[in-house]
Amino acid sequence: MKHSTEPAALVRRLWRAAIDADEYTAAGIVHTALAEGVDEETLLLEVIAPVQEMVGVEWAADRISVAQEHAATAVNERIVASLAHRQGGGPRPTHRGRVTVSCVDGDWHAFPARLLAEVLSLRGWRVDYLGAQTPTPHMVAHLHLTNPDAVLLSGSIPTHLPAAHAAITACRAIGVPVLVGGRAFGPGGRWARRLGADRWAADARGAAAVLDAGVPRPVPATGRQAVDDLPHLADQEYTLVLQSRPRLVKHTLTELEDRFPALRGYGDEQRERTAEDLAHIVGFLATALYVDDADLFTTFLVWTADILQARHVPAHSLVAALDILADELHDFPRARRLTRLGASALGARPAASVLGPASESATGPESAPEAGSAPVPVPGAPS
Missing domain, CATH: 1.10.490 (Globin-like)
Structure with a gap:
């Protein structure tokens, strides 16, 4: 039986496999779709990312357990890795330049950053992916060694914004521009600008577009303190x-x-x-x-x-x-x-929970997650 390769249909099937912790079925769904002509970026951003978003929403609504959340996230992470290293894929060409992708120090929610790294790699960037909660001094040491065109900093939980501010200031102090993204930076990136980031992007495709347009290098500055940017x-x-x-x-x-x-x-x-x-x-x-x-x-x-x-x-x-x-x-x-x-x-909060009734996104295309949306990192949720 041939299944639909429409993203909404793939989301429903992958969700069922991921929530059952069925890694092999999940991988088969994605790799079969790839073989049938669905491009890798679409699979990453319009299939895997929405499924991961559903994991966060369903955990928050207490419709799946912490163990199910962990298992589903692990399945999604392994699928992303399998796409990056699939047999016969070979090394990806790099011709755009070099960037560093990292999570804010203290932030364990690495999945959005990993998706971003894979998308930029597909688009021809050499990506140094540093993963979760990278200490700022170690990241800056890496920048001294590699001199990238930009740092892309992912933040999922707002309580790490002070650490993000320190990282942004340290990177710009050595002349490396900083592009940030993730829910930690608020609606429309409102706190990204307040903390001195050079650019903000809502998602991986937006980040790629910002890099393509070019981000000027900041003039190196030393001795800046948080109070210089935030007088309050x-x-x-x-x-x-x-x-x-x-x-x-x-x-x-x-x-x-x-x-x-x-x-x-x-x-x-x-x-x-x-x-x-x-x-x-x-x-x-x-x-x-x-x-x-x-x-x-x-x-x-x-x-x-x-x-x-x-x-x-x-x-x-x-x-x-x-x-x-x-x-x-x-x-x-x-x-x-x-x-x-x-x-x-x-x-003033409504009596009914804003989490709403049980999600139907795993059973009906009318409620499938928005294409290309980032996974939902929820404050206090298991990572």
């Missing part, structure tokens, strides 16, 4: 809130037990998970202080409320946690304002 950091609220995170988490957890006595019956693992959730809240609060943008914090809170609702956990506990944090942050006016805005955003 002079109030030290970001630094002090981040340094206070362990204390804030401990205090908030204790206060929540007083307000919700059922928490006292939590086991060690439940308490640890609750503390991790509170640490994420404080981390996103600190990052919103860093970029001076309330939307970063409120968007995370609404997403978290949806995650909790999908797992049948009352989201009103978030509002209580924010009230406790606001009282504790009485000496930090910007942080206190953000907690109040966060509580308001949660109060």
Whole structure:
């Protein structure tokens, strides 16, 4: 039986194989489509990427387990590798120049960067792919050795934006332009520009187009500090809130037990998970202080409320946690304002989860993921 090679049909079939952890069937679907004339870039961006996006969405909606998410992601990663090294494919020609593709230090979500590296390689670039959470000093040392035309920096989780800022500043200080992408940089790349990136791209094809147009090399500069780009950091609220995170988490957890006595019956693992959730809240609060943008914090809170609702956990506990944090942050006016805005955003949130009903993207073409969209890296999700 001959199957359709339309991307939407391939997405549905690959999804079923990936979620069943059936690597061999998944690889067969992709390689058969390749043999039947579907080009590799289409497979990467319009088939594999949407399936990976579905993995994130379905995990967030609590419709697949962490183990299924890990297994499906591993299947997709191995398929991408098999395409890059398929028998008889031979080395890809390089004629455009040389670039470095890397994830922000601390960011383990390497799948979007890997897809980007493969697309640029297909288009004739020599790509040095450094993978997940590359420490900035090691990346800069690599740039000194290779002198690439540009660095392409992928960021998936906003709490790594300060590390991204440090990497952007360090690369530009040695005259290497930086192109960034990924959901960490906000809608339309709003935080990319704030952090001094030379360019931003929404997806792999957009990044390739930016490189084709050319990115001028910056004039090397030394001695720049974060406050030079972000004057609001002079109030030290970001630094002090981040340094206070362990204390804030401990205090908030204790206060929540007083307000919700059922928490006292939590086991060690439940308490640890609750503390991790509170640490994420404080981390996103600190990052919103860093970029001076309330939307970063409120968007995370609404997403978290949806995650909790999908797992049948009352989201009103978030509002209580924010009230406790606001009282504790009485000496930090910007942080206190953000907690109040966060509580308001949660109060205005619709009763129904924005995650919506069970996705039909694995069964019907009308709801297939947008072609070429990047995989969804969700804050706090398993990598």
